[in-house]
Amino acid sequence: MKYLKTVILILLFCNLPSFSLVHLDSISGAVLSYGTFLLIIIYFFYKKEAPIIPLVILGLSYFLISVLIDSQNSDGFLATFVKYIIFVTMGASVIKDVSKKEMFTLLLIGALSIIYESVFVIDIGGRYSGFYLNPNFAGCICIFGYCFSFSISEKKLKIIGQIIFSFAGFVTFSRTFLLLWVLVNIMSLSISYKNFYKLFLGIVLVSFFVSFGNKFDFNTKRLEAFATILDGKISQDLAENSRTETWAKYYDRILDHPLFGSGYLSFSGKTYGRDGNAYGIEGVHNTPLLIIGESGIFVFLFFLWLYGGFVFDGIHYFKKDFVLLLVSFSLFIYLLTTHNFFNNYIILSLSIWLFQQIELKKTEENETLKSLAY
Numbered sequence: 001m002k003y004l005k006t007v008i009l010i011l012l013f014c015n016l017p018s019f020s021l022v023h024l025d026s027i028s029g030a031v032l033s034y035g036t037f038l039l040i041i042i043y044f045f046y047k048k049e050a051p052i053i054p055l056v057i058l059g060l061s062y063f064l065i066s067v068l069i070d071s072q073n074s075d076g077f078l079a080t081f082v083k084y085i086i087f088v089t090m091g092a093s094v095i096k097d098v099s100k101k102e103m104f105t106l107l108l109i110g111a112l113s114i115i116y117e118s119v120f121v122i123d124i125g126g127r128y129s130g131f132y133l134n135p136n137f138a139g140c141i142c143i144f145g146y147c148f149s150f151s152i153s154e155k156k157l158k159i160i161g162q163i164i165f166s167f168a169g170f171v172t173f174s175r176t177f178l179l180l181w182v183l184v185n186i187m188s189l190s191i192s193y194k195n196f197y198k199l200f201l202g203i204v205l206v207s208f209f210v211s212f213g214n215k216f217d218f219n220t221k222r223l224e225a226f227a228t229i230l231d232g233k234i235s236q237d238l239a240e241n242s243r244t245e246t247w248a249k250y251y252d253r254i255l256d257h258p259l260f261g262s263g264y265l266s267f268s269g270k271t272y273g274r275d276g277n278a279y280g281i282e283g284v285h286n287t288p289l290l291i292i293g294e295s296g297i298f299v300f301l302f303f304l305w306l307y308g309g310f311v312f313d314g315i316h317y318f319k320k321d322f323v324l325l326l327v328s329f330s331l332f333i334y335l336l337t338t339h340n341f342f343n344n345y346i347i348l349s350l351s352i353w354l355f356q357q358i359e360l361k362k363t364e365e366n367e368t369l370k371s372l373a374y
Helices: 002-013 016-023 026-047 053-069 077-095 100-120 135-149 155-171 175-188 193-215 220-229 243-248 251-256 287-295 297-316 322-335 345-373
Strands: none
Touching (some): 002 077, 053 345, 135 155, 297 345
């Protein structure tokens, strides 16, 4: 079963079903997608770990309320809903006992795919994503890997990993990655002041891209925008089309239906139909706004309680396990920039891992208190 678990984790964290769907064919993508869930079900009946109840409640609330309010965009609803429920009930068996080093290794493979694409693949727009198809999501993968690198005890492996995650993250030219990379490094100073050199590493990498960017197929507009940061300025190219401008378009719609939202996929940025009959729904690029916009304030508050709780627990256990705060904080910030939450199985995997690790810390803390009481 150890090998089965490894296969499932590689399929999940290397995003192979979606990658195959885009770069091979629809049959390969479908086979890997449904095959992954079949393997998860098989592994569950072997391990039978408890489901992640808060994520089950979150999913049931969101899906059922949103589709009852408005089901006109419900194509594919059943498949998405069933996959989500299977994942948060049975996926816990796969994620349980996954070590930080295993997380680091899986994400490192993904980061290497981004670097490979940046070196060997040309004419794809100058922003790279490797297995992850979307540069912003690829940047998210790199920042999570960077967070897990702080747990690696082997110094050489740790430094090599941090260089790879930093380089791969920078070639995604993701604003979210850049922000989180700076914030994570500032937070890491509370672990050790020696981590200051990592900020210097970032300046060196940005300087490298600015100096040699014309020799590579980098996104010129983003590269020039990032270069202005070295001068202490914020480029208009970084400011334009910002997430805050995108979010502002939806505030009135949220206020129109605050209690139970506007219905399934009304904020999700989905496209339906083909050719002249195609129509699209612009996405909100913010998971909390997606939830309140589609299923209302009660599900929204539950979501904030759950993921805000991860961050507060990370702060509480910072001295015992600082990686929990780095990962939970990065996850929360990333969720403010994406609306692909309920079908993003890497994000759900990290959520399950965080929940399990925090529950383990709480159990250990309670046992310690009981032993002191007696």
